[in-house]
Amino acid sequence: MTRRIYIFDTTLRDGEQSPGVSLNTGEKLQIARQLARLGVDVIEAGFPVASPGDFEAVRAIAREVRGVTVAGLARTSFHDIDRAWEALREAEQPRIHTFIATSDIHLQHKLRMSREQVIEAAAAAVRRAKGYVSDVEFSAEDASRSEPDFLCRVLETAIAAGATVINIPDTVGYAVPGEFARFIGEIRQRVAGMEKVVLSVHCHDDLGLAVANSLAAVAAGAGQVEGAINGIGERAGNVSLEEVVMALYTRRDQFDCTTGVHTEEIYRTSRLVSNLTGMPVQPNKAVVGKNAFAHEAGIHQDGVLKERTTYEIMNPKMVGISQSSLVLGKHSGRHAFRDRLAELGYDLSGDELNKAFGRFKNLADKKKDITDADLEAIVEDELRPVPVTYGLDYLHISSGTTVVPTATVGLKKGDELLEEAACGNGPVDAICRAVDKVTGVPCTLVSWGINAVTAGKDAIGEVTLKITENGGKPYIGRGISTDILEASAKAYVNAVNKLLWETGRVKGEN
Ligand SMILES: CC(=O)SCCNC(=O)CCNC(=O)[C@H](O)C(C)(C)COP(=O)(O)OP(=O)(O)OC[C@H]1O[C@@H](n2cnc3c(N)ncnc32)[C@H](O)[C@@H]1OP(=O)(O)O
Ligand SMILES: CC(C)C(=O)C(=O)O
Numbered sequence: 001m002t003r004r005i006y007i008f009d010t011t012l013r014d015g016e017q018s019p020g021v022s023l024n025t026g027e028k029l030q031i032a033r034q035l036a037r038l039g040v041d042v043i044e045a046g047f048p049v050a051s052p053g054d055f056e057a058v059r060a061i062a063r064e065v066r067g068v069t070v071a072g073l074a075r076t077s078f079h080d081i082d083r084a085w086e087a088l089r090e091a092e093q094p095r096i097h098t099f100i101a102t103s104d105i106h107l108q109h110k111l112r113m114s115r116e117q118v119i120e121a122a123a124a125a126v127r128r129a130k131g132y133v134s135d136v137e138f139s140a141e142d143a144s145r146s147e148p149d150f151l152c153r154v155l156e157t158a159i160a161a162g163a164t165v166i167n168i169p170d171t172v173g174y175a176v177p178g179e180f181a182r183f184i185g186e187i188r189q190r191v192a193g194m195e196k197v198v199l200s201v202h203c204h205d206d207l208g209l210a211v212a213n214s215l216a217a218v219a220a221g222a223g224q225v226e227g228a229i230n231g232i233g234e235r236a237g238n239v240s241l242e243e244v245v246m247a248l249y250t251r252r253d254q255f256d257c258t259t260g261v262h263t264e265e266i267y268r269t270s271r272l273v274s275n276l277t278g279m280p281v282q283p284n285k286a287v288v289g290k291n292a293f294a295h296e297a298g299i300h301q302d303g304v305l306k307e308r309t310t311y312e313i314m315n316p317k318m319v320g321i322s323q324s325s326l327v328l329g330k331h332s333g334r335h336a337f338r339d340r341l342a343e344l345g346y347d348l349s350g351d352e353l354n355k356a357f358g359r360f361k362n363l364a365d366k367k368k369d370i371t372d373a374d375l376e377a378i379v380e381d382e383l384r385p386v387p388v389t390y391g392l393d394y395l396h397i398s399s400g401t402t403v404v405p406t407a408t409v410g411l412k413k414g415d416e417l418l419e420e421a422a423c424g425n426g427p428v429d430a431i432c433r434a435v436d437k438v439t440g441v442p443c444t445l446v447s448w449g450i451n452a453v454t455a456g457k458d459a460i461g462e463v464t465l466k467i468t469e470n471g472g473k474p475y476i477g478r479g480i481s482t483d484i485l486e487a488s489a490k491a492y493v494n495a496v497n498k499l500l501w502e503t504g505r506v507k508g509e510n
Helices: 025-038 052-064 078-088 104-111 115-130 148-161 177-190 210-219 241-250 263-277 298-306 334-343 350-366 372-383 427-439 484-502
Strands: 006-009 042-046 069-074 093-101 136-141 165-170 198-203 224-227 391-398 406-413 416-423 444-452 461-468 475-481
Touching: 006 198, 006 241, 025 042, 025 052, 025 263, 042 052, 052 069, 052 078, 069 078, 078 093, 078 115, 093 104, 093 115, 093 165, 104 115, 115 136, 115 148, 136 148, 148 165, 148 177, 165 177, 165 210, 165 224, 177 198, 177 210, 198 210, 210 224, 210 241, 224 241, 241 263, 298 334, 334 350, 334 372, 350 372, 372 461, 372 475, 391 427, 391 484, 406 427, 406 484, 416 427, 427 444, 427 484, 444 484, 461 484, 475 484
Parallel strands: 006 042, 006 224, 042 069, 069 093, 093 136, 136 165, 165 198, 198 224
Antiparallel strands: 391 406, 406 416, 444 461, 461 475
């Protein structure tokens, strides 16, 4: 029978423990509302005893966010548990989550407690929490490095004291999947009362195995997975919840499990968490990375154009990304190139396509981002060559914070040098006006953009701009220089030459 796996989100507690991350109450509330929309089962809103700010955030989330369990973390000390309850008391479904470490390393060096003391502390903590709320989770911190007999005794004690959820953390990301699955299986078999409670896992990613370990645990019978959006958290982070959810869905043939997550909300949640925590998502991150549904290689692009599932195991729409993207670069092929040109309104085939494709490959060897403007320019320049009516001979600019920007341009028309000067709102505007005076064609600059073609302080800048005459057809111009004003002047003159040619104002073969 298909099992329902509970998703416990700890983005606001363990996730916030990422070095450098600190969220205020307003930001935590925004994330909590989105997590509720995402459909997680539990939101661990914070560690109320940690600070007044954390307490307030847990209280605000407990008060406002409905339809989801809100949990607060507490050590086994009664003060922690009492504070957690104070923060959670207005929650619709409150859960107190109490924990204590069970590995010998932690007992000896950190807690400085004997095993018997840990058992007593666990039992007392669960009973204290139970006095406030029916839903109590107990975690055996560093469980995966704990001696199994002792761990089983602690867990049995917590269940006997009233815990409803038993969590097995791989606190330091030490476990490996096969071993972790056997460990979970053993706990299920050996711990009295385990069948009455939810068995949970909480995996960290120190060896990059958090997803594999969480899935192995689910296969071995775990019923709750704890993790964070984008996999944020202590050190290398928690398991990435979106990866677990999509793996369970995509490979349901293997797991036969469902979750309550509305997967179309995944991407939005990931963006929100990244923006508010300031932790960028790596481009090649599974499920939510910028490249997760992008294809650059020609053979892949050809496959995806013919049938998306050749290279995509998930539909991007399922995670809230509108569509996959074909990124044009040096590894792309003719199919993707032609497809993109068709989207831009150019229908090329045969010789025309081959010529334009050759130009594109040359450009892609030099430039890492090929934009639509690059493609338009390739088609326009290469396939519909335009005579150079005017060429930039020289440019002089006077600009600054205390002078009116003024440009003097010298344009060559055949052997003739034509010179004009003009003032403008800025140096680019002054250049355009001076060129207009020379050509006698007043144009409007519709858009202007610059791209660095090479890196460093002396980078070559490439200006791409669009002009129109009286709001008519737009013409694209491009110019390259280490000086962006010179690049602008070249681009503007290039666009004017196109306009003059296409409107029949210069003689020659069109
Ligand atoms: C694996 C995890 O992610 S666990 C959660 C980790 N998260 C955090 O620590 C973030 C919030 N923490 C904090 O703000 C602070 O550490 C506080 C408020 C909890 C405690 O601060 P302080 O009282 O100054 O103690 P400090 O953090 O220096 O040391 C922790 C103390 O808690 C004890 N402790 C640790 N875990 C537990 C536990 N589960 N139950 C009881 N005591 C514990 C330690 O042994 C140590 O006790 P000691 O002071 O007697 O040596
Ligand atoms: C408190 C527990 C669940 C924890 O965060 C861990 O062990 O990593």
